Amino acid sequence: MKINWRVKLxxxxxxxxxxxxxxxxxxxxxAKHELFYxxxxxxxxxxxxxxxxxxIEAAITAREKSILLEKLxxxxxxxxxxxxxxxxxxxxxxxxxxxxxxxxxxxGQDWSEDKFKRVMxxxxxxxxxxxxxxxxxxxxxxxxxxxxERRRFMLRLLENPNLLEHESFTDMLWAIFHxxxxxxxxxxxxxxxxxxxxxxxxxLERAYKSVVSEWLKYMEHLMGxxxxxxxxxxxxxxxxxxxxxxxx
Numbered sequence: 001m002k003i004n005w006r007v008k009l010x011x012x013x014x015x016x017x018x019x020x021x022x023x024x025x026x027x028x029x030x031a032k033h034e035l036f037y038x039x040x041x042x043x044x045x046x047x048x049x050x051x052x053x054x055x056i057e058a059a060i061t062a063r064e065k066s067i068l069l070e071k072l073x074x075x076x077x078x079x080x081x082x083x084x085x086x087x088x089x090x091x092x093x094x095x096x097x098x099x100x101x102x103x104x105x106x107x108g109q110d111w112s113e114d115k116f117k118r119v120m121x122x123x124x125x126x127x128x129x130x131x132x133x134x135x136x137x138x139x140x141x142x143x144x145x146x147x148x149e150r151r152r153f154m155l156r157l158l159e160n161p162n163l164l165e166h167e168s169f170t171d172m173l174w175a176i177f178h179x180x181x182x183x184x185x186x187x188x189x190x191x192x193x194x195x196x197x198x199x200x201x202x203x204l205e206r207a208y209k210s211v212v213s214e215w216l217k218y219m220e221h222l223m224g225x226x227x228x229x230x231x232x233x234x235x236x237x238x239x240x241x242x243x244x245x246x247x248x
Contacts, residue, residue, distance in 0.1 A: 072166050075157060076218050077229070079169075083150050083176070084211055089238035090146065091208050094139055096129045098239070105212075105239035107219050109230075116220045123213050128205045132197040137189040140200070144183035151180055168217075172210035179207045 021038070092098045104119045132140070154177055157163070163170045182203050186192070192200075222230035237243040 072162055073221050075160060076169055079157060080215060080218060082153055084215060085236060085238055088211055088215060090143060092238060094130050095208060101126055102239050107234060107237060120216055123216060128208050130201055130204050132201050134190055140183065140189040147180040148184055169214055172214050175207040175210045179203045
């Protein structure tokens with residue numbers, strides 16, 4: 001039977017401790033004091049366990065969580081690079097309340113943490129409206145093709161087990177994926193029943209609001225951690241009609 005390295009290490013440490021106590025006894029020939037100090041060590045043992053379990057383990061867990069969140073932000077960045085930013089650009093042109101939040105979403109280099117919090121509060125209270133009818137068929141066709149071409153990419157993101165640590169982003173992905181399925185199941189967007197247009201409106205509005213919220217969080221992350229990526233994100237801001245990719 002193969003012995004686990006932890007078991008081997010434990011046996012080695014116990015033997016080392018026994019040998020050291022024997023060595024101390026052979027040198028000083030004082031079993032009474034040695035037993036006294038062994039008792040002191042044993043009395044302190046619960047406190048040592050408390051320090052290791054609560055303090056050191058908490059520090060390790062916090063570090064591991066920080067690394068995990070960093071990896072998740074890389075996944076989020078990939079989503080906005082491949083899907084999110086262009087999705088916002090396409091849909092915002094048809095969302096009739098976008099003008100109410102457009103100025104708030106013109107993010108700048110001088111934004112503070114408080115500024116992000118104030119804007120996020122506005123986004124949570126914001127209700128997008130994307131009225132759909134037969135006249136929006138070209139827009140829906142374009143959106144169906146766009147999301148359909150990125151379906152496999154989004155599926156791979158959903159397969160990432162680490163996303164369980166980021167509930168709001170996972171919910172957003174599901175909203176986008178559901179919208180993709182709804183669009184792909186319809187052969188044409190002409191002459192749909194009014195109730196069906198309303199159903200698509202609900203799916204699209206839900207997905208749009210979720211993406212806007214996650215986009216704002218991602219922008220704050222970039223500003224605090226990756227200034228060069230933040231600069232690019234500002235120059236491709238889907239809510240800023242004056243945004244230009246060229247650095248002036």
